[in-house]
Amino acid sequence: MTSRWIRTTLTALTAVTVVGLSACADDTKTAGPQPSARSASSAATVTGDVTVFAAASLTETFKAIGKDFETANPGAKVTFNFAGSSALATQINQGAPADVFASAAPANMKTVTDAGGGEGTATTFVKNQLVIAVPKGNPKAIKGLADLTKPGVKVALCAEQVPCGAAAKKALDTAAVKLTPVTLEQDVKAALSKVKLGEVDAALVYRTDAKVATADVDGVEFPESAGAINDYPIIVLKKAKNAAGAQAFVAYVLSDKGKAVLTAAGFQAP
Amino acid sequence: MPIVDDTGAARPAKVAPPRRQRIPVGLLLPAGLGLLFLTFPLIGLLVRAPWTTLPRRLTEPGVLTALWLSLQCASLATVACVLLGVPLAWLLARVEFPGRRLVRALVTVPLVLPPVVGGVALLLVFGRRGLLGEWLDTTFGITFPFTTTGVVIAEAFVAMPFLIIAVEGALRGADSRYEEAAATLGAGRWTTFTHVTLPLVAPGIAAGAVLCWARALGEFGATITFAGNYPGTTQTMPLAVYLALETDLDAAIVLSLILLTVSVAILAGLRDRWITSP
Numbered sequence: 001m002t003s004r005w006i007r008t009t010l011t012a013l014t015a016v017t018v019v020g021l022s023a024c025a026d027d028t029k030t031a032g033p034q035p036s037a038r039s040a041s042s043a044a045t046v047t048g049d050v051t052v053f054a055a056a057s058l059t060e061t062f063k064a065i066g067k068d069f070e071t072a073n074p075g076a077k078v079t080f081n082f083a084g085s086s087a088l089a090t091q092i093n094q095g096a097p098a099d100v101f102a103s104a105a106p107a108n109m110k111t112v113t114d115a116g117g118g119e120g121t122a123t124t125f126v127k128n129q130l131v132i133a134v135p136k137g138n139p140k141a142i143k144g145l146a147d148l149t150k151p152g153v154k155v156a157l158c159a160e161q162v163p164c165g166a167a168a169k170k171a172l173d174t175a176a177v178k179l180t181p182v183t184l185e186q187d188v189k190a191a192l193s194k195v196k197l198g199e200v201d202a203a204l205v206y207r208t209d210a211k212v213a214t215a216d217v218d219g220v221e222f223p224e225s226a227g228a229i230n231d232y233p234i235i236v237l238k239k240a241k242n243a244a245g246a247q248a249f250v251a252y253v254l255s256d257k258g259k260a261v262l263t264a265a266g267f268q269a270p
Numbered sequence: 271m272p273i274v275d276d277t278g279a280a281r282p283a284k285v286a287p288p289r290r291q292r293i294p295v296g297l298l299l300p301a302g303l304g305l306l307f308l309t310f311p312l313i314g315l316l317v318r319a320p321w322t323t324l325p326r327r328l329t330e331p332g333v334l335t336a337l338w339l340s341l342q343c344a345s346l347a348t349v350a351c352v353l354l355g356v357p358l359a360w361l362l363a364r365v366e367f368p369g370r371r372l373v374r375a376l377v378t379v380p381l382v383l384p385p386v387v388g389g390v391a392l393l394l395v396f397g398r399r400g401l402l403g404e405w406l407d408t409t410f411g412i413t414f415p416f417t418t419t420g421v422v423i424a425e426a427f428v429a430m431p432f433l434i435i436a437v438e439g440a441l442r443g444a445d446s447r448y449e450e451a452a453a454t455l456g457a458g459r460w461t462t463f464t465h466v467t468l469p470l471v472a473p474g475i476a477a478g479a480v481l482c483w484a485r486a487l488g489e490f491g492a493t494i495t496f497a498g499n500y501p502g503t504t505q506t507m508p509l510a511v512y513l514a515l516e517t518d519l520d521a522a523i524v525l526s527l528i529l530l531t532v533s534v535a536i537l538a539g540l541r542d543r544w545i546t547s548p
Contacts, residue, residue: 086516154416159499161516182416183498184505186512194498197390198399199415 047075050245051097053088054080055104055163055232056187057128057206061265062102062253068261069252076245084162084187085109092117092237099246102234102253104128104188104206105163109233119240122233125253126267129229130167131219133195133205140201144222145175148202156194156203159184163230164191168204170228192217206230208266231270312530319527320520327524332501332510337528340506341536343418344486347425348433351482355433356475360463362434363441381431388427389495396423396496420497421504425486432485433478440474441467480537487533 050069054062059082066078081088081098085108092098093115101118102125103109109122134142140153148155157179158165165184172179182200185191191203196216210219234253236246252258263269320327327333361367362374380388396403396414406412414420448470452462468475490508497504499513507529515522 084516090515090519156498159513159516161513181500183500184513185499186494186516190494197393197397199393199397 045073045075046242046245046248047073048077048242048245050076050078050099050242050249052078052080052100052102052249053092053096053098054082054100054102055085055088056082056189057104057164057209058082058102058232059189060212061208061262061267064261065253065258068257069249072252073245073248076248078249086111086162095239097239097241098237099240099242100234100249101237102232103163104230104232105166106231106233107166108163109235112237113235117237117239118235119238119243120236122235123250123254124231124270125234125258126232126262127229127270128206128208128232128267130164130171130204130225131207131210131221133192133203133210133213133217133219134201135195135198136216136218138218138220142202142220144220145172145177145179145224148179149177153202154200155179155181156183156185156191156200157181158188158191158204159186162187164188164204164206167225167228167230171204171222171224174227175222175224206266211266229268232267315523315526315530319523323520324524327521328528332505333525333528335502336505336507336510336525337532339418339421339502339504340487340508340529341532343421343425343506344483344489346422347429347486348479348483350422350426351430351433351486352475352479355430355478355482356437359434359437359441359478360467363438364467377434378431380428385428385489385491385493386495389424389492392424392427392492392496396420415496416498416500416504418497418503421493421506424492424496425489428489428492429482429485433475433482436478436481437471437475440471440478443474444470476540480540484533484537487529 052062052066059080062080062082066080069078070076081091081096083091085103085105088098088101089103089108089111092101092112101109101112103112103122106122106124109118112118113122132142132145132148134140140147140150142148142153147153157168160166160169164187183194185194185203188205188209192205192209192213194200195203195205196213202220205219207219207221210217234250236243236250240246253262259269358377362370362377383391393400393403393415395401396406398404398407398413398415403414406414414423444467448466449462452466453459457465488508489506490512493504493506494509494512499505499509501510505513507525511522511525511529514525
């Protein structure tokens with residue numbers, strides 16, 4: 001029992017050191033492939049609970065990645081807390097017990113790292129861009145942002161305080177479209193559900209969210225979204241209870257397997 | 271702080287409490303702990319409040335709009351709850367009918383339902399594609415989501431059980447001999463209700479209305495789900511607080527304190543004027 005505990009701790013420490021070093025070496029914000037980190041995590045399986053705070057738009061992909069991670073590390077269990085990135089950042093800064101933070105925008109990551117909550121620097125692992133989500137079949141024939149201002153078209157946006165709302169504002173500003181939405185939703189899933197329920201005729205959501213909801217929703221691409229691409233940074237938190245597990249999970253997200261899940265869902269490689 | 275008496279019944283005003291009675295420690299200790307538990311979060315808000323920037327934040331344009339909207343909507347919701355809830359409470363307390371237990375259980379559904387689920391449920395009924403909403407939209411062109419009426423509906427849905435339970439309790443506690451006497455003297459059921467029952471349980475109705483108003487004022491989940499969030503039309507204070515929390519903890523605390531101060535002031539004012547008056 002004791003020897004096993006020591007062995008686990010040692011392997012964990014090794015993993016931390018290796019990943020930590022590689023993270024230091026990796027000064028650029030984009031995630032290069034980190035062979036050393038990956039080999040470390042695949043060589044030594046980690047155990048224990050890993051608590052991951054992740055942006056609402058990562059719900060489906062991270063659940064899938066979490067399952068794969070648990071299969072690869074039979075002793076590990078991943079618990080998720082999905083919510084708006086800004087709410088998560090507030091929770092982390094107020095001492096919520098999290099090991100990993102994956103944010104939908106650098107601004108919310110900065111909230112955490114500025115408060116000294118991050119271990120090393122954050123790594124951008126995917127990018128996401130906006131599409132116009134419309135009810136299946138696009139009954140109002142919406143082809144671009146300009147169509148959203150047509151009379152009788154009800155639009156839901158995310159509130160500017162959350163990443164999808166900030167991105168929407170940027171895209172609308174770029175397109176010089178003046179839009180009065182009927183509601184400013186608290187996160188991207190809430191905006192999408194208003195389309196699903198048929199309460200609005202369109203909402204600006206991430207491409208990935210529209211893709212998950214293809215049964216009820218069509219995604220209309222628009223050129224201005226290219227100017228409002230969201231970077232998704234991920235970081236191991238300084239107060240992580242399971243630092244080894246956290247490092248291994250981050251490494252897994254950055255690995256080819258993790259990337260495959262993310263790109264299949266419509267995310268773009270950084 | 272006890273805002274309402276539990277039954278709302280008029281207290282025996284003239285009977286002085288027995289002096290120097292020993293309070294059992296078994297009651298005093300949990301009572302004290304209970305009070306601490308309830309007031310500590312409030313103290314947390316007060317300690318953490320950014321007092322220096324308070325005046326500037328108070329005058330920010332969105333704040334007063336949200337506060338005014340909150341007060342209006344909560345008051346309208348309370349009026350709706352009184353108009354519909356008091357008769358329902360009377361029915362539950364005074365009339366034997368089959369399925370009364372079931373009806374009583376159904377009345378408390380909004381209490382146990384997570385408010386967000388309540389909001390979704392309201393959308394499924396009153397939404398643009400809802401059971402009634404679709405008909406209302408196509409026939410009259412009326413839609414509720416994203417309107418101030420929608421806020422009132424959401425708040426009334428969540429808050430009405432508080433009123434019904436309080437009023438039903440008051441009705442059950444009221445002496446029914448007065449009603450019987452009125453009936454013996456030839457008063458019909460309606461006259462008895464308006465001239466005997468209502469005055470008898472007025473303090474209970476007032477207490478229920480206050481509870482109902484307070485619950486409506488703090489309503490968040492059903493409102494943001496059913497009515498959405500837009501400044502001026504549907505963004506009430508709790509919604510403004512939630513969104514402020516996304517970026518600015520200090521602003522969220524200030525907004526919470528404003529809501530708290532205003533509601534406590536109003537409730538205290540009402541209590542002195544109406545609820546305790548014999």
